[in-house]
Amino acid sequence: MQRTKFGEMACSIARTLDVIGEPWSPLVLRDVYVGLTRFEQIQADLGISRKVLTERLNHLVDQGILERRPYDRRPRFEYVLTEKGTELVDLLMVMVGWGDRWLAGAAGPPVLYRHHACGQVSSVDLRCAHCGEPMHAGDVDLLPGPGAAI
Amino acid sequence: MQRTKFGEMACSIARTLDVIGEPWSPLVLRDVYVGLTRFEQIQADLGISRKVLTERLNHLVDQGILERRPYDRRPRFEYVLTEKGTELVDLLMVMVGWGDRWLAGAAGPPVLYRHHACGQVSSVDLRCAHCGEPMHAGDVDLLPGPGAAI
DNA sequence: AGCTGAAGTTCCTTCAGGGAACCCTGATTG
DNA sequence: CAATCAGGGTTCCCTGAAGGAACTTCAGCT
Numbered sequence: 001m002q003r004t005k006f007g008e009m010a011c012s013i014a015r016t017l018d019v020i021g022e023p024w025s026p027l028v029l030r031d032v033y034v035g036l037t038r039f040e041q042i043q044a045d046l047g048i049s050r051k052v053l054t055e056r057l058n059h060l061v062d063q064g065i066l067e068r069r070p071y072d073r074r075p076r077f078e079y080v081l082t083e084k085g086t087e088l089v090d091l092l093m094v095m096v097g098w099g100d101r102w103l104a105g106a107a108g109p110p111v112l113y114r115h116h117a118c119g120q121v122s123s124v125d126l127r128c129a130h131c132g133e134p135m136h137a138g139d140v141d142l143l144p145g146p147g148a149a150i
Numbered sequence: 151m152q153r154t155k156f157g158e159m160a161c162s163i164a165r166t167l168d169v170i171g172e173p174w175s176p177l178v179l180r181d182v183y184v185g186l187t188r189f190e191q192i193q194a195d196l197g198i199s200r201k202v203l204t205e206r207l208n209h210l211v212d213q214g215i216l217e218r219r220p221y222d223r224r225p226r227f228e229y230v231l232t233e234k235g236t237e238l239v240d241l242l243m244v245m246v247g248w249g250d251r252w253l254a255g256a257a258g259p260p261v262l263y264r265h266h267a268c269g270q271v272s273s274v275d276l277r278c279a280h281c282g283e284p285m286h287a288g289d290v291d292l293l294p295g296p297g298a299a300i
Numbered sequence: 301a302g303c304t305g306a307a308g309t310t311c312c313t314t315c316a317g318g319g320a321a322c323c324c325t326g327a328t329t330g
Numbered sequence: 331c332a333a334t335c336a337g338g339g340t341t342c343c344c345t346g347a348a349g350g351a352a353c354t355t356c357a358g359c360t
Contacts, residue, residue, distance in 0.1 A: 103165040
């Protein structure tokens with residue numbers, strides 16, 4: 001956990017970082033998304049310290065990103081994405097898109113995404129929710145919103 | 151910097167985290183994006199330790215996200231986004247979208263985005279780069295890519 | 301009764317973040 | 331021309347988080 005708490009800033013980036021900004025959290029989320037839903041699976045896959053994994057899972061559950069549910073009569077639990085958490089996976093898809101483009105190098109991307117709707121291997125593109133045209137960093141003006149700091 | 155180096159994993163999420171996963175880095179990027187391009191401006195805006203800000207700026211420059219350029223005959227520098235860095239701002243826009251939806255609360259979003267193309271206050275939506283239909287976490291299958299680990 | 305495996309918990313060490321003070325360089329001012 | 335100023339760091343110490351290994355707990359199995 002970062003020392004400075006980002007969650008209190010009037011900034012949706014800072015608030016989002018308060019939820020998944022800690023080291024390992026996005027990778028834990030990815031593991032759950034791809035079907036590694038149990039403590040031992042995630043720990044083995046990532047090589048993360050068990051102590052830190054416990055902290056991250058608890059935090060993600062507290063934030064409503066994951067749900068901890070028993071899967072056995074023994075005390076065994078799996079973690080599943082909530083709706084809030086599933087929507088956060090969008091963020092991972094954009095990270096993948098950028099990483100594939102700028103960091104994958106000659107070997108190419110490690111994972112491909114096949115889109116159900118068209119059946120093609122593709123990647124995400126950012127579009128305006130209103131008009132459907134591309135919407136990137138240079139395509140917008142910033143305005144103060146209702147929740148802006150005074 | 152996290153102890154475990156993510157950059158060597160065969161995962162674009164981990165590699166991207168190696169670039170902007172450290173505490174404060176996304177907020178530094180946001181500041182540069184909104185026009186706070188100088189050391190003192192960023193430090194005052196975020197309240198970040200000067201030591202850590204120095205480390206983050208150097209790292210972002212090393213990674214090709216920011217360019218450090220003099221703006222005076224005195225030793226004064228400003229940081230500007232490279233193309234690589236500008237595309238990373240897409241990630242911030244998606245973070246804002248999620249944070250606005252799930253964390254803004256009754257006060258509403260602190261910042262609004264007006265899209266140049268349509269003039270409307272809007273938000274980003276993830277679409278398939280191939281067919282243009284919505285593309286979210288549940289809309290894709292994952293396949294091993296050429297750069298997959300063996 | 302003893303063993304096993306999942307899911308943590310505890311403990312110790314090391315290193316990164318916070319914060320304040322200090323330094324360096326080239327203007328600008330008296 | 332010396333003193334001051336401001337931006338952009340650097341240095342120092344302290345605290346607290348990450349790594350890692352060992353230990354614990356609980357239910358089922360043999």
